[in-house]
């Protein structure tokens with residue numbers, strides 16, 4: 282693109298010598314919107330052009346979570362305007378966001394030039410990446426069903442590989458890499474369109490668990506398991522911790538540079554034995570910039586691994602007699618395709634964050650706000666169930682924090698500052714210390730860490746002092762003025778009017794605030810123990826309310842797996858040739874420490890990929 286813009290610059294300078302042509306200009310003057318995927322959602326910009334240059338760049342919407350949010354959205358657009366090129370240096374620590382800004386401007390520029398931005402982007406991508414494989418015309422089965430005929434021969438296989446992996450997140454990518462390194466031919470299926478692959482892994486903080494000491498790490502993970510000793514065996518934890526200790530070296534083997542790791546002590550339960558060994562490793566030293574995922578993608582690209590996008594795996598093809606999983610049926614361009622996996626199938630389709638029915642069935646939540654992986658609808662879980670898999674800890678998740686879902690948005694804003702007011706449920710009553718410290722969404726309730734309690738719909742309520750104290754989300758306007766204007770935050774002169782507007786009983790909300798303000802005056806929250814220094818009165822109108830809901834990072838439940846990453850049936854026997862990795866049946870049954878999920882993706886991805894690749898007797 283830089284080349285293109287600089288070419289345009291040269292052309293425009295030449296045109297200056299020919300005023301008649303210059304009148305036509307490069308761009309049709311005006312303001313055009315461009316969007317691109319950032320680190321935590323879509324970045325949309327409004328870019329204004331005159332005939333020959335980019336004049337201004339305004340942010341229309343974005344949900345980025347980098348700490349450098351203000352810097353990146355002021356410096357990068359200015360650099361683009363100064364250079365009249367999108368190939369400017371990104372901000373260290375916010376490279377994905379910087380890139381998204383450049384790409385959004387490129388899209389707007391294409392529109393201003395009267396081009397189809399999708400075609401331009403597709404052209405660039407196609408040049409940069411290897412083409413998808415062609416799926417041959419439908420094949421005929423090798424044999425008809427009958428006595429002595431191998432069941433596999435009765436299937437019309439369209440494609441044949443040693444290993445088929447479903448899901449191109451960190452788990453699936455690692456499994457594909459490991460299988461390829463073990464000498465297998467690999468097909469990697471991804472449900473999302475190209476550019477939207479990566480599930481939660483792409484949007485994650487990129488912390489990978491890598492305890493510095495095996496014994497201490499094991500003691501810590503046993504403590505995190507709490508009383509769930511029947512669900513997760515000691516030997517399962519031993520495998521996880523052993524492999525997690527090996528993660529940093531493995532990442533280096535894949536090309537991560539030791540000097541560039543951000544090695545972070547991150548024991549979320551410092552009181553547990555072994556917590557001083559709990560470290561996470563962030564590739565490239567940048568949080569929330571997709572650096573681990575990029576490393577894995579580069580490794581997939583550099584191997585002979587075939588990747589198909591918009592190719593959702595739908596069913597496992599299982600021999601009804603031997604129970605061996607023979608392959609995967611997926612859909613591509615409206616066609617059902619049967620892919621033979623001679624040695625093994627790895628399911629790595631993530632959790633069920635975007636499947637409301639499963640959330641209602643398994644998490645006892647009416648709904649959650651999707652934060653990242655909107656293609657994770659629990660497909661792999663259902664596919665495994667179809668072939669007889671047992672499930673484990675379906676009710677556990679890397680729990681809830683309060684978030685806001687803008688009308689029409691696909692993902693929620695999850696970093697909210699809700700300390701300058703109170704939170705009430707549908708009855709208009711408080712239900713928690715609003716300032717409580719959560720540990721990956723778990724709150725301490727009578728000594729046990731459980732998922733945060735979430736009566737829904739819930740509302741953040743504050744007064745004029747609260748609304749002015751801080752933007753409710755880091756990137757929002759001063760005093761939240763724009764968000765009030767948009768109707769995201771409801772404003773009313775009185776508490777009664779506010780209650781009516783949000784649909785709660787005015788008398789109850791009034792009583793709630795009277796009680797709470799009394800606690801503020803007394804310096805003690807007798808109801809929920811909110812610390813005295815964090816008691817902020819809500820008493821001076823106008824008053825404000827914003828609907829909030831539970832954001833969930835990821836689910837932990839899914840098919841039960843063993844130490845070899847084999848998926849188990851309801852009798853505890855491995856389903857032959859079927860493996861899994863990642864959050865689709867993670868090892869975490871109760872408490873959770875950040876870095877664990879990606880740590881498990883990488884650890885069990887290696888195990889699953891290697892074992893799936895091994896030729897089998899049956």
Ligand SMILES: Cc1cc2nc3c(=O)[nH]c(=O)nc-3n(C[C@H](O)[C@H](O)[C@H](O)COP(=O)(O)OP(=O)(O)OC[C@H]3O[C@@H](n4cnc5c(N)ncnc54)[C@H](O)[C@@H]3O)c2cc1C
Pocket residue numbers: 447448449450451452453470471472473477478479480481482483484485486487488489490592593594595629630631632652653654656657658659660661679833834835862863864865875876877878879880882
């Ligand atoms: C904001 C955020 C921050 C986080 N930070 C961290 C962190 O720093 N460290 C950590 O350890 N964990 C973190 N987590 C959790 C972690 O990101 C996930 O648990 C982990 O990435 C899961 O990886 P995965 O490969 O199992 O699934 P995903 O990364 O979600 O990938 C699943 C893939 O499967 C695809 N798919 C779905 N269905 C199908 C189908 N039928 N066929 C083919 N493909 C399919 C999806 O499109 C997706 O690409 C974070 C989560 C979030 C949301």
